[in-house]
Amino acid sequence: MKKKNIIIDTDPGIDDAIAILFALKLEEIELKAITTVAGNVDVEKCTKNALKILEMVGRTDIPVVEGACKPLVKRLRTAEYVHGIDGLGDTNLADPTYKPLDANVVDFLVETILKNREPITIVPVGPLTNIALSLIKEPKIANKIDEIVFMGGTAGSYGNVTPLAEANVYCDPHAAKIILQSGISTTMVGLNVTQKPLVFRKHLKKIYHKKNPISEFIIKILDHYIAIHKKFFKIDGCAIHDALAVAVAIDRNIVKTKKLYVDVEVNEGLTQGATIVDYYGVLGKESNIEVCVDVDSELFLSMLLSNLQKYQEKY
Ligand code: RIB
Ligand code: CA
Numbered sequence: 001m002k003k004k005n006i007i008i009d010t011d012p013g014i015d016d017a018i019a020i021l022f023a024l025k026l027e028e029i030e031l032k033a034i035t036t037v038a039g040n041v042d043v044e045k046c047t048k049n050a051l052k053i054l055e056m057v058g059r060t061d062i063p064v065v066e067g068a069c070k071p072l073v074k075r076l077r078t079a080e081y082v083h084g085i086d087g088l089g090d091t092n093l094a095d096p097t098y099k100p101l102d103a104n105v106v107d108f109l110v111e112t113i114l115k116n117r118e119p120i121t122i123v124p125v126g127p128l129t130n131i132a133l134s135l136i137k138e139p140k141i142a143n144k145i146d147e148i149v150f151m152g153g154t155a156g157s158y159g160n161v162t163p164l165a166e167a168n169v170y171c172d173p174h175a176a177k178i179i180l181q182s183g184i185s186t187t188m189v190g191l192n193v194t195q196k197p198l199v200f201r202k203h204l205k206k207i208y209h210k211k212n213p214i215s216e217f218i219i220k221i222l223d224h225y226i227a228i229h230k231k232f233f234k235i236d237g238c239a240i241h242d243a244l245a246v247a248v249a250i251d252r253n254i255v256k257t258k259k260l261y262v263d264v265e266v267n268e269g270l271t272q273g274a275t276i277v278d279y280y281g282v283l284g285k286e287s288n289i290e291v292c293v294d295v296d297s298e299l300f301l302s303m304l305l306s307n308l309q310k311y312q313e314k315y
Contacts, residue, residue: 003030004250005118007109009067010242011039011126011168012049014083014221018308019125019242020053021218025307028250031059032120033112035105037067039126039171040079041087044069046126049087051096056214057311060098067105068129071172073266079167082228089224091217109134110141119146123249124179125242127168128152132175135182147185151245152176153262153275154191155291160233162273165265166191170273173266180262186289188262189245190275193255197244197297198237199304201226206305209312218308243304248292254303256294259287 006029010016023029034054036046047066054062070076084090101108109130113120122145124131131148134141152168153176159165169176179186204222209215225238247254261278265271277291 004028005030005032005120006249007033007122009035009037009124009130011037011046013040013087014089014225015240015242016125017053017088017221018240019246022243022304022307023246024057024059025310026250031062033063035065035067035130037126037130038069038076040083042078045087047100051098052093055096055098064100065103065105065108066100071127071129072132072174089221091220105130106133106137110138113141113144121146121249122148123245124150125245127172128175128179129172132178135178142182142184145184149187149245149249151189151242153188155277155293157192160191164271165273169264169275173264173273176264177266180288188289188291189248193292193295194241194244195239196295197300199240200237203305207308212312214311244300247300247303254296254300255292257290258293260291261285261287262289
């Protein structure tokens with residue numbers, strides 16, 4: 001089977017960690033690199049977390065490049081209250097011995113995208129700062145990126161950091177606007193779909209294996225994430241937002257999409273970071289991106305859990 005070349009741009013982050021572990025078990029994916037961006041926690045912690053995860057599963061063949069330490073314009077506001085002080089549910093894994101590539105993230109992304117003979121799909125699951133900076137530095141990459149499938153925004157449902165705004169877009173709305181206006185084939189995987197398939201504690205039994213440190217790690221961070229969802233959203237399960245973006249990147253059957261005109265509010269105030277989805281085309285503007293409007297929750301959960309279960313095999 002022909003694998004899809006993917007770069008995950010991420011701010012690990014509990015659901016980011018699950019998305020990376022999920023992607024590593026998907027046969028359809030060739031994970032070319034992980035780039036990190038400040039979001040859930042500061043970028044140093046995001047980078048350390050990406051390194052810890054790859055080292056834990058023996059995948060130090062995959063380069064990690066540290067990215068932007070703050071949004072393009074706004075002040076960085078991190079989310080330790082959700083993801084823990086360390087960004088991984090306060091599991092406090094040992095520092096990794098694996099080191100990041102000594103490279104500037106923009107130079108790395110531009111060079112990798114331009115020189116790669118095969119098409120590359122970018123899967124941003126944090127604020128879009130790195131992708132925006134790369135497009136500013138070298139607009140030509142827009143013609144070489146096969147697709148951007150990003151977790152962010154929301155289409156017709158509530159926000160999770162303000163009543164209207166989703167965390168990744170709220171963190172860096174100016175970067176999101178650059179991607180929305182880039183003309184690159186882009187799919188938005190918003191809260192309206194990522195919050196539908198929930199992982200409950202009953203699902204954790206399928207993944208857990210007592211002698212397996214990786215499955216123990218997965219259980220610990222999901223247990224933390226479920227507790228946080230209970231506290232803030234009054235639900236007994238958790239939404240693995242970022243993993244759905246990874247799944248959509250390789251299997252469009254998981255979601256229903258519509259090509260729509262989408263913009264983002266960048267100005268300060270109550271609506272900053274809101275993704276404005278013109279569902280009925282009332283603005284008369286040309287549709288610019290594919291928007292996920294529904295999801296096959298059963299199919300996604302089955303795909304996610306069956307691939308996370310594979311981490312039991314080695315032990
Ligand atoms: O709103 C959910 C998104 O914000 C996810 O990517 C999560 O990791 C946080 O970054
Ligand atoms: Ca994320």
